[in-house]
């Protein structure tokens with residue numbers, strides 16, 4: 527009976543799309559230990575180096591002691607809402623100056639729950655083509671209609687709004703702020719202008735920007751002064767915070783609606799209290815001290831041609847990309863090839879993600895090897 531599954535796996539293998547788990551020996555806040563080598567980790571979302579950090583973990587445990595349990599044993603709507611959840615939600619709502627906040631178990635839960643709940647029958651979502659899989663999955667689960675506009679193409683978005691907006695009841699525009707694979711940044715000013723002109727709600731996923739952009743680390747919305755114009759801002763704790771989970775901040779009505787209708791929120795056990803306490807502790811005590819380092823990281827990224835701390839090195843063909851990763855591995859860098867279907871065919875790439883503690887000098891050989899590889903390709 528499993529013949530068809532085997533055939534699909536063979537097909538994946540024949541196109542080099544078969545995914546396997548890598549078994550690392552260890553990892554710390556900056557390096558990863560793999561196949562007997564210590565490698566500078568350029569493939570994690572640990573932007574502020576708080577995850578896998580023995581000092582940070584020790585400091586937190588000294589503060590937290592045995593106060594917080596390791597399991598919630600219940601969804602939030604049953605017996606899962608202890609004070610620490612309320613405290614983190616209040617902290618986030620206050621930081622953003624919004625009426626309310628809601629915690630989710632992950633960014634995936636948040637996006638699936640939000641896009642599927644808000645987009646009711648008769649409603650519509652306009653979504654950037656490169657938005658994360660969790661947004662797409664949420665839209666597919668929804669009762670409403672959705673359109674995907676070409677990546678960051680504001681003219682195409684406006685044309686779509688002109689053609690389609692009046693055919694629907696509620697309408698939302700959804701975009702990431704810093705795009706996860708390309709590291710480029712959505713034109714939030716223009717999107718806010720369009721959302722106002724065409725009477726839409728606006729949802730921004732700041733997964734890769736939360737903790738990195740903005741004076742307080744609240745994201746691109748803060749950096750651009752547009753927080754008040756955005757109806758729902760989503761952030762995650764699994765990246766810069768070095769924890770796990772996610773949040774949405776917005777009006778009381780939207781958050782109440784999500785509590786009542788967002789199935790990924792309702793039907794899942796809440797994260798462990800200790801995890802919520804850790805996210806809160808990082809945001810409260812560590813975020814305010816990171817501004818200088820974050821700015822420095824973004825400066826290094828800019829020097830490498832990046833628009834954010836995520837820098838795509840487009841190689842083109844799958845094999846060339848894998849070969850370049852191998853060269854970098856032998857020179858002390860951990861990078862991963864990103865291939866179709868994650869990115870469009872012919873744009874296979876290495877996605878470099880920087881973290882705050884990386885020194886520019888540590889990237890010198892990496893830059894040389896990338897340059898050499900590109901030159902070899904151009905000469906061919």
Ligand SMILES: Cc1ncc(COP(=O)(O)O)c(C=O)c1O
Nearest residue numbers: 632633634658702706733762764
């Ligand atoms: C833009 C974006 N949104 C949401 C998520 C999902 O977040 P989480 O890993 O917390 O499920 C990701 C994760 O990679 C992401 O890149």
